[in-house]
Amino acid sequence: RCAARAALLAVERAEALRNEQRHGLAVPGHGAAPIRLHVSDALRDIGDGVTELEEALFERLGHGRPRRAPVAERLTRITALLGRTAADPTLARHARDELRRMARRCSRALGETEEMVRLPGRCPWCDSVSLRVFPERDAVLCVNPGCRCADPACDCASDPAFRHLWERAEWDAAHGGAR
Template sequence: MAPITPATPATPTAQAARWIDRLLQQLPELVAELAPGRPAPAHRLAAPPSTGHGTAPIRVHVSDALRDITDGVFELEEAVCDRLGLPRPHRASVPERLRRIAALLDGIAADPVLAAHVRDESRRLARRCARALGDTETVVRVSGRCPRCDSVSLRDFPERGAVLCVNPGCPAGPERRQGRDEAVPGALAAREVGVAPATVRKWVQLGRLQVAGRAGRARLFRLEDVFAAERAARSGSRGRGDSGDAP
């Protein structure tokens, strides 16, 4: 996703501190998820069922996440100490390593390259932990249009401190192309562009929007096509001088 404008300006080390704190809070829960026979909390996504013959489910996704986080924290602390000219850190638990990195943030702030790396890596690890626990990121719709693709596709991601364009067809960068084939039901497509489901059906009837597939009886649409249809409807309404289909 392409950043449009930060919602709340913050230094890289301040952002890193928040991600480290979040990771410290969620790590114990992730470790507890490995306990044999432990039921998943109601607000979490269920773990994949075990295909083995044991009595306890094998939560491979949790184990993989813990391994990734452990290796990531170890490598991050090593990189920080090497960059700051500090002795190689002694062995410690992941939480202890995270606290040691947090204690070095004032020194890290003096090196913009290192500060950005610590922020990005702590964010990646915190999100890795959250995904393994089944957490979803808070997303808030923003009024107005993306200045790059002119779609009603701006969303506020409070945890990232940024407003991003979620249109898969936005030309903001090459990474945007990877989500272009994602198809969503008509009701979700309508909600994404802020119109009634009947308007989406009308766009199909008028030839402005193509059906990308079906899930049972429900028609599916590519988000990129939905945003394009909304722009076309708005442009047509301007030409006629009325409100038409546009939201």
């Protein structure tokens, strides 16, 4: 009885190997699907980031500690606090930076990062050859980390991680559509 079972298993293994070699068919459960650790890491990082951001907002706004909840519910609660968050410039900047960081991390994990195209010419603020166009966003950005514009209301003046960005209409008006 054991010999018959062993022979049957050997025939099945040989048939599965033949199918895989000939047709690319594998037995369910026996394939080695690639593990995308960067996606798993991004999910964990974004989930932790949402939790930490919500806790920071609740604490700063005097709401105590938020109750445990899935990420989607936490995001809904964060959205409900945006009006009060905007009234505190330091808190608003922190929330903006964290949300941007998580959005970039998500985009990279999904392979949705937008390709930059080099723009000929020099930046009107820093005179560097570091202008890039984001075709999908329809915007121009100076990637020079030291570039700062003269507008004190612009985030590039106060946030070292932020780069000055011109929307298409603003760039075209100032530079005659040269892109």
